[in-house]
Amino acid sequence: MSRVAKDIIEALVLAVVVFMLLQTTVRNFKVDGSSMDPTLESGQYLLVNRLVYLRFDLERLSKIVPFWQASDRSSRYAVHAPNRGEIIVFQFPRDPTKDFVKRVVGLPGELIEVRDGRVLVDGNVLEEPYLAAKGNSNSAPRQLEKGEYYVLGDNRARSNDSRSWGPVPEANLRGKVWMVYWPVPGIQFLNILDRIPGFG
Numbered sequence: 001m002s003r004v005a006k007d008i009i010e011a012l013v014l015a016v017v018v019f020m021l022l023q024t025t026v027r028n029f030k031v032d033g034s035s036m037d038p039t040l041e042s043g044q045y046l047l048v049n050r051l052v053y054l055r056f057d058l059e060r061l062s063k064i065v066p067f068w069q070a071s072d073r074s075s076r077y078a079v080h081a082p083n084r085g086e087i088i089v090f091q092f093p094r095d096p097t098k099d100f101v102k103r104v105v106g107l108p109g110e111l112i113e114v115r116d117g118r119v120l121v122d123g124n125v126l127e128e129p130y131l132a133a134k135g136n137s138n139s140a141p142r143q144l145e146k147g148e149y150y151v152l153g154d155n156r157a158r159s160n161d162s163r164s165w166g167p168v169p170e171a172n173l174r175g176k177v178w179m180v181y182w183p184v185p186g187i188q189f190l191n192i193l194d195r196i197p198g199f200g
Contacts, residue, residue, distance in 0.1 A: 106150025
């Protein structure tokens with residue numbers, strides 16, 4: 001086999017490996033609609049980190065690995081569970097064929113209420129500097145169970161979110177939005193400074 005042919009084969013194998021790695025850890029997502037204005041605009045393309053919310057069965061792992069001790073406090077996620085303020089992509093609970101993009105405002109175990117456009121977390125008003133307008137919507141108090149996340153669009157007046165259909169179960173999580181990559185003038189990294197001070 002000639003050196004040129006060998007180089008081509010090596011390059012192709014490397015390209016396939018990189019492609020497979022990207023497919024398992026990153027996916028793209030197209031924003032459709034105005035529910036996340038002004039943070040995300042309709043027609044933008046996003047890169048979504050699929051690895052960060054990847055879940056493991058730690059109890060099963062402890063049975064396979066002799067030195068592994070599973071506990072209730074152990075993280076079941078490859079990196080971490082969703083944090084408040086992060087923008088995520090998830091399967092729509094009422095139609096698994098659709099994926100939505102929203103912002104996490106409520107975490108498992110919390111009591112969430114929307115009153116006159118303000119989000120209350122365990123009775124405390126959530127500061128949301130990313131909103132252009134809070135609106136005046138209301139939703140009844142909702143106690144989140146283990147593995148449930150309350151999500152809202154940044155454009156509250158035009159968002160179909162947890163106020164209407166309830167929390168997102170962790171099984172529906174697709175990943176954490178990492179960046180806007182198209183159109184080029186709008187390239188930006190997200191979820192780097194999105195955690196809200198004082199709320200974890």
